[in-house]
Structures are given as structure tokens and as C-alpha cells.
Amino acid sequence: MQIESKCRESLNGLLQKGVTYADVRVHLVDKRQSIGTMCGSLDSQSVSEEQGVGVRVLFQGAWGFASSHSKEDVDWVANKALENAKSAAKLSAYPICLLPKPIIVDNYRDPSEIDPFSVPLADKVSFFLDLDKQIKREGLAYWGASGSFYKKEVLYMDTEGSFIRKELVDVDGHLYAFANDREGRSLRRSHNLFYDAQATTGWETFLNPQLFSRFAPIISEELLTLASAPQCEKMTADLLILNNQMALQTHETIGHPLELDRILGYEMSYAGGSFIGLEDFNSLQYGADKLTVQANGVIRNSPGSFGFDDDGVAAQNVVLIEQGVLRNALTSRQMAAEANNRLGRTLFAKSGGTSRASSYNRTPLERMTNINIMSGNDGSLEDIISKMEKGLMLDNPVSWSIGSNRENFHFACEIGWLIKDGRIEKMVKNPAYSGDTLPFWRSLSKVGSQETWKMEVVYNCGKGQPNQIMRLGHGVPVCLFTDVSIG
Amino acid sequence: MEIIVCLEQLKEYLLSKNVSGEIRYQAEHSHLVRVANNSISLNTTQLGAKFYIEIQVGEKLFKTSVVAVSSELDRVKSIIDSAVENIGIMPDIEFLTGLNGLTESEPIVSEKALEMESISSNVGVDIFATTVQKFAVRNVSLSGIFSCGSYEYAIVNTNSRRPLYFKGADFGVELVLALQGTNKEVRASQVGEYLSQLSLEEMWQVLEVQLKIKETTTFAQFTPRPVDVVFGKDALAAIVSLFLRLGLSGEMFEYEMGMLQKSKHKMGDKLWGENVSIIDDPSNESVLFKRPFGLNGLARKATALVNRGVLNGLIYSDKLDCDRFGKQRNNDIEALNPVLLPGDGPANFEDMIASCSSPTLYISFLHYMNCPNRSTGEFTATSRFGTFLIQDGKVVNHVQKVRVLDSLYHLFNNVEWLSTQLVAADTSDTYGARLAGAITLPQFIKVRNVPIVEN
Numbered sequence A: 001m002q003i004e005s006k007c008r009e010s011l012n013g014l015l016q017k018g019v020t021y022a023d024v025r026v027h028l029v030d031k032r033q034s035i036g037t038m039c040g041s042l043d044s045q046s047v048s049e050e051q052g053v054g055v056r057v058l059f060q061g062a063w064g065f066a067s068s069h070s071k072e073d074v075d076w077v078a079n080k081a082l083e084n085a086k087s088a089a090k091l092s093a094y095p096i097c098l099l100p101k102p103i104i105v106d107n108y109r110d111p112s113e114i115d116p117f118s119v120p121l122a123d124k125v126s127f128f129l130d131l132d133k134q135i136k137r138e139g140l141a142y143w144g145a146s147g148s149f150y151k152k153e154v155l156y157m158d159t160e161g162s163f164i165r166k167e168l169v170d171v172d173g174h175l176y177a178f179a180n181d182r183e184g185r186s187l188r189r190s191h192n193l194f195y196d197a198q199a200t201t202g203w204e205t206f207l208n209p210q211l212f213s214r215f216a217p218i219i220s221e222e223l224l225t226l227a228s229a230p231q232c233e234k235m236t237a238d239l240l241i242l243n244n245q246m247a248l249q250t251h252e253t254i255g256h257p258l259e260l261d262r263i264l265g266y267e268m269s270y271a272g273g274s275f276i277g278l279e280d281f282n283s284l285q286y287g288a289d290k291l292t293v294q295a296n297g298v299i300r301n302s303p304g305s306f307g308f309d310d311d312g313v314a315a316q317n318v319v320l321i322e323q324g325v326l327r328n329a330l331t332s333r334q335m336a337a338e339a340n341n342r343l344g345r346t347l348f349a350k351s352g353g354t355s356r357a358s359s360y361n362r363t364p365l366e367r368m369t370n371i372n373i374m375s376g377n378d379g380s381l382e383d384i385i386s387k388m389e390k391g392l393m394l395d396n397p398v399s400w401s402i403g404s405n406r407e408n409f410h411f412a413c414e415i416g417w418l419i420k421d422g423r424i425e426k427m428v429k430n431p432a433y434s435g436d437t438l439p440f441w442r443s444l445s446k447v448g449s450q451e452t453w454k455m456e457v458v459y460n461c462g463k464g465q466p467n468q469i470m471r472l473g474h475g476v477p478v479c480l481f482t483d484v485s486i487g
Numbered sequence B: 001m002e003i004i005v006c007l008e009q010l011k012e013y014l015l016s017k018n019v020s021g022e023i024r025y026q027a028e029h030s031h032l033v034r035v036a037n038n039s040i041s042l043n044t045t046q047l048g049a050k051f052y053i054e055i056q057v058g059e060k061l062f063k064t065s066v067v068a069v070s071s072e073l074d075r076v077k078s079i080i081d082s083a084v085e086n087i088g089i090m091p092d093i094e095f096l097t098g099l100n101g102l103t104e105s106e107p108i109v110s111e112k113a114l115e116m117e118s119i120s121s122n123v124g125v126d127i128f129a130t131t132v133q134k135f136a137v138r139n140v141s142l143s144g145i146f147s148c149g150s151y152e153y154a155i156v157n158t159n160s161r162r163p164l165y166f167k168g169a170d171f172g173v174e175l176v177l178a179l180q181g182t183n184k185e186v187r188a189s190q191v192g193e194y195l196s197q198l199s200l201e202e203m204w205q206v207l208e209v210q211l212k213i214k215e216t217t218t219f220a221q222f223t224p225r226p227v228d229v230v231f232g233k234d235a236l237a238a239i240v241s242l243f244l245r246l247g248l249s250g251e252m253f254e255y256e257m258g259m260l261q262k263s264k265h266k267m268g269d270k271l272w273g274e275n276v277s278i279i280d281d282p283s284n285e286s287v288l289f290k291r292p293f294g295l296n297g298l299a300r301k302a303t304a305l306v307n308r309g310v311l312n313g314l315i316y317s318d319k320l321d322c323d324r325f326g327k328q329r330n331n332d333i334e335a336l337n338p339v340l341l342p343g344d345g346p347a348n349f350e351d352m353i354a355s356c357s358s359p360t361l362y363i364s365f366l367h368y369m370n371c372p373n374r375s376t377g378e379f380t381a382t383s384r385f386g387t388f389l390i391q392d393g394k395v396v397n398h399v400q401k402v403r404v405l406d407s408l409y410h411l412f413n414n415v416e417w418l419s420t421q422l423v424a425a426d427t428s429d430t431y432g433a434r435l436a437g438a439i440t441l442p443q444f445i446k447v448r449n450v451p452i453v454e455n
């Protein structure tokens, strides 16, 4: 029997057993290939192929879930999920209900021109070995280039009648170099592939030198200078954050605290909660007026765009923060309904389409799509630097540690540049900064214009138990913050 | 056992293709119940199985993995075919060495594995339901997980005589109570190999003690400054876990990317305090999840890693990294049974409190640990689930979460005492395949002058 018919039968069987709702996700194809080099030779290469099925069942207000690596097990999985839901229903203080959604019968395909799996392996290996050569310099301890390619074909069906097929393609790439400073301590410089938001996702992403290969010689030159640069001193000063670090800043202190499941306490025992409460929407001044943030799941080209989420809800563009004021959250059908119920009024009219699972063996959770900061009108990077009296510019995360309610943070970066009287004075090593989330975003004083905006991608966002690693995006400009605690 | 037969056949298949190679199989049967807001938020069961295949021809290497079960032999063979077909185009890795044989062992199977696999989905739910009931009058909200299951790994290579097989079982429980309408939380956790090791009463007792402190002492701000700190087992487990990865990994030492570097440090260097000793010992009475061989098929023997503050051993697990540096693998960092040896300090909460006369912070748990500077062993994290200020032998305040920014050098050179009693802290991984893990360590450790910083 075709897998579609088998799944449909299982869902019908569940309806006959009295479930309120059920959905099934089949990963028909789930492939990943990774290639990495180090110091001129191949360092890692792997191919992984997965497939499997997961079924989620809502019974008497409680979820049950089960999965198997064998998609033939769909009946066993469905029954196990129901059994799990029945026992979960015994402890249910907030019986689960789902906000309504349209029935969707549709396909989604990531825009991609060259399937990375169709490119001969030898070509891909030599591409990364060539980049490795471009990074190589006298004085580096280690260096290398790597890339990963993902391809998924996912089938989604639910008891409400939705039937969605998705073909997802992603690529990610990384360039790195290590060198020792004068004290013999290791320093790193790196570059992560970013996307052209208007382009396509396949192997062609690597072929655009502006996104990736251009940075191979840059990181090594910068690292060799960094190796003899002074330590970043402690100070309170203006901080100009470049794109890759801006992506992390946005991710950790806007994206995660605005996940509605965190706000409602569903991640409390592990990842933590959120300093945001339901009463804060439409009133809290999250940041300066210059701050407008979207959760944009319909950006053409990004790993945070996926067509339809794993609740079967269409991806959409939701304004999270409008001119500094908190407006919306990352929402799913379940959490939006629960928030409305708790408040006794409609705060979230519909799901924002951010409910995603990392694979067939995980349940969907509120996950970031593309959490983007809208570009401003403070000009180019050079324009912003030229107006700085004294401060620090930095980029690329080394370390990040965030308070459990996302109320504060401590970040360390690969590289910093001291700025004095409108010019870059010198490079400094081991820069770090910290702050309280709200005062920090309220101190946003300059937002770079569109020319500084980049579509950064994140491939390692972890959340949930069992843990789920998710891919997403952050379109961000460069931004200036005042009076930041540095060092 | 079906998987052993399957691996034997796959080994023969590799030999028939005239390649050397290694095949590892990993499988899990997992249950996880999650609670939040006094409700079950997730009740899930997962079956997983995967083959990891490495083929070597001369100086060429090809790695691949596939989700399959032992009955899908043809599917795995077709993946091997494709690896053999592709290996010719791979560039030479000039330092690649041949595959050595693996250790030999009878199959090891936990007698509790089946019990954990077939556990009723009510068990986890009941743990939470009784806990909610127990604290019903306290105006708290329960979060947590109950995780249990079995995990298997089996490995063979073209130079080993027969496949190795290990099947283990484990459970972990985590209970968090949040005081409604506040940011205050308390936590208790347990880890074990079989359910009869679980004591809910003990966990409730831990929660009670901490709740009582929050109810009977006043809340205060703590002005950031260096202060003596007593770390509880979960905070200490996070620190030791980082120490193992950042300090005692042989690969990090060779690459000089961690806190120890081969150009600066050597075996026999006295780097930490006299009272700090760390061993890895799969035969130790006190350890959970004893694994006499790793996922890489190497025998694991008792090793003193740090002996009275002296660097005595490093963990080398990865073949390619070791080949690069001309080293031999000696262990598997994924399968460790680490023990931080005990000292002569107090072992229960009351005695610990009574022993602190000067101002001391108690930190039970460290949230979101990361390393701003690996070379200096610098780490940072915030305290969570109960941070108490102790003075004159009693808890004087419960304080807000604080940020620790210390180095592993400073910390392990300033240990005032370690408890006499050893406990296990859960370090199990839920990232990929199930793999139980625990660190055995003293119940408490007191460290002098730990830097507490603003954010």
C-alpha cells in the first residue's frame, strides 16, 4: 500500500477511537552530507540518510506522540501515540485546544537551482580544498573550510484534511582559522556562509563569492593581525555590532524570549522561561523607536522559510516589535489558544505558523523562522563609524551565556576594533560584552541602512526535551548601542 | 543476537569487497514524559536505529550512515556499495593509518533493558501526578521530565575477530517547582539504571528544604564580588563536564585549542589543588553506566586523569585526530565513567550550611555555561534553582540569580573542601541517539573567592 493511504487509514483509525485531532509526518527523504578540510587535507566527510514516521495525537485535551525509523510502522506508532495521550490526559491542568486553521492541500518547494546532491562529490571536495588553500598563511596553526547540504521530502497529513508535501533544501558553510597570540593562546577567526534573501538555496549559494569564498583570505589576514593585537580593555562605551554577532544578539534576546511556549512556562525545567508576560503585548517598550522586528517565514531564500509549519499552518510574516513596542510572539495553534484562554480575550487571532519539529521523531514546538531586524536609515557602516567618538566594533560569537528568562546576557566575540574620532584605531582580541536585555535594546541608537542588511543563517539552535536542533535565519543590519558594559 | 549476526555478515561483505572498514550500530528505545504548568505537555516513545560505516582503502577514507534495522541487511549493503564506489575519488589523507582490531568482550546486556523498554506510559505520568498532589497546597507549578529507555551499540571492523555489543538502560527524573507569580524556582534531579533506584521521597525532600528557605528567608540582591561558593552536585557536574571536554581531551591538547596545550603542559605538571583528583573508572563501585568498552570499540580501563592536582592522563578517542598527531586512541570521551574523588567536607545540606561561618553563596545549578576564553579555561554561567547566602552557619537570604565568571584553573586551585559522600549527576544526552551518562562526584564542593560579576 502507498504510504499516503497507509497514513490516511491510520488517521481514520484514530478518529474512530475518539481522538480530537491527529497528524502524521513522514520523512520520505532526509539526507545530509558534510565535507570538511583541515590544513590542506580532507578532515571529515559523511553522508547520512534517514527516514521515518511520527504521529501526534490529541485525546481528551492531552498530547501523545510516538515515532519510528521505519515508516512501515505507522500503525504501531499511531496506537502508541494514542496510548501515550490517554495516560497524559490523567494530568492535564490546561486541556489543550487548537486555534482553527484553514485546510491546506498544497506543495512547497525551496527555491533551488543546483541540487547539492547532484554535484559530483569530487567537485565538492575540491571546492573546499581550494578554499582551504586560500585561507592558508604562514603563522596560522590550523585552518579549514567545510560545508553541509540537506535535502528533505516531508509528507504531512492531519485529521482535519490537510495534506502537504514539502521539499526542503539547505546548505551551510564555514571557514575558520586558528593562530596563537604572543602568550601562546589560541585565537579564532571564522566566517559563516550567509544567504542572498532574494536568490536560491542550492549549491549555487557557494558559487556566489560575495557570500562565502571572498572571506577566505580575509579571515586569515585578520587573524594574523589579531594575534599581535592587545587585549580588549574593560570599559563602558558605544558598541557597534556587525551582522554575524547581531544575528546572535537578536536570536538570544529577541527570538527566544518571544517564543510563546517559553512565555507560558512550557520550557521552564530545561531552557527556561521568558521575562515577557502576556500583559506586555502592545504596551511594553522592548527597544528604542528605531527597533522593528519581524518573524518572516516567507523570505524567499532562508533555512527559516519552509512553506508550511508542522501544524500545517502556512508560513507568514508577523511583526513582533513595531518601533520599539512589543506586538506579537512566535506562536503555534496550541499556545495561541492557551494564551487567549488564560487572558480571557483574544490576543492572538491565529497561529503565526512557527510550530516546527526538527525531524519525524520530534514534536513541533515554537521555533524561530527568520527573526529579522528591519534596516534603518543611519547609513552605511562607514557612515556610522564616522559619527562615533569612541567605542568598540565587534563580530562573530565565541561564547554566549544567557539568563534563564533571557533577561540578561554575556557574549564574547572573535574580533573587536576600537573606534576613536570617527575612525578605526586598532584591532583588539577577546572582546566581550554583557547587558540586561531591555535596557540594552532601548539603548539602540543607530540602525544601518539596507546596504548593511544581511541574511545570516543559524544551524544549531537547540530547544526542547528531547533536544531538537533547528535551522533558521536572521536578516539583520549593523547596529549601534550606547553605554554598553564591555570587557 | 540478530545484530551480531548482521555485523558479522557485513564484515564479511567488506572483506569480499577488498576494503578495510568499521561498522557501528546504535539503537534506542526511548520514553519521555514532560510536564509543565502541572500538566503533561509531552508523552513520547521513540524507536531509532542507525548504522555508521567507515571504509578505508590505502590513504582514502569514506564515512556514511544510514537509518536501518538489522533485518535490512540489503539496504546497509547497498550503502556500503556506494561508499566503495565513491572512495576512489576521495583525496588521500597522508597521515591516515590502518585500522587496528577492537577489544574482545562477551555481549553485555543490562538485565533492566527490557523493563525500561516495555514500561507503561503511566509510570512517568504518575510520578508527576503524585508530585503535583504532594505540593498542591504550596501554590507552585510543576515542570520536569521523566526519561527512560534502553540504548545499544555494537561494533565490528575488518580486523576485529567478532562484533562487540553493549545494551544499557537508564532513567532520569527532573522536578522543578516554580513559585506562582514569582521568578523563584527550585529543582531536584535523579539518575539511575533501573527504576527501583528512584526515590521520589528523596527528591521531594530536596524540594521541601529549598522551598522552605525561599518561604522563611528574605530575598536580597547580591552585590557582585568574589565570594566563597558551595556548589551543589548539578552545578559541579556542569563544571566537571566542561573540565573533561576542555581540559582532559587529548585532541584539544594536541590542537592546543583547549585549556591545556602540548607546547606548554605535560604529564606530571601540578596544575590544580592537592585535593583535586579525577578518575575515569568503568569498574568503580560508585559509578553508573559502567561501560568497559567505548562506542569506538576500545577497552576502557581505570585511569587517573588528575591525581592530587597533577595532570596524569588525557582522553584520546577520535581516530582521525589521533592519526594526525601520531597518537594512539586510549578511551572514548562519549562513554566515560568519570569520578571526582571525595574529600572530608560535609555531606548533607544541614551540615554544609552549619559549616559556613563567613559569607558563602550556595549555588545548586549552573544555567547556560559557555567559555569566553578556552585557553585560559574561562567559563561563565548563571546560577539557577536556588541561590542562597549563608553566614554564621545559617541561610540568611535567598538571593537573585548571579553570574559566575571564573576559570577552571582558579576554581580547581581554590577548593576548600569536597564532601565525603559521592552522588551521581545526570549528563545524559538527548541531542542525537540516546546515550546514558553520569558523573560521580561529591554532594558539595566549597570554592574560595569565586568571581561573581554583573551579568
Ligand SMILES: [Zn+2]
Binding pocket: A251, A256, A460, A461, A462
Ligand atoms: Zn537558539
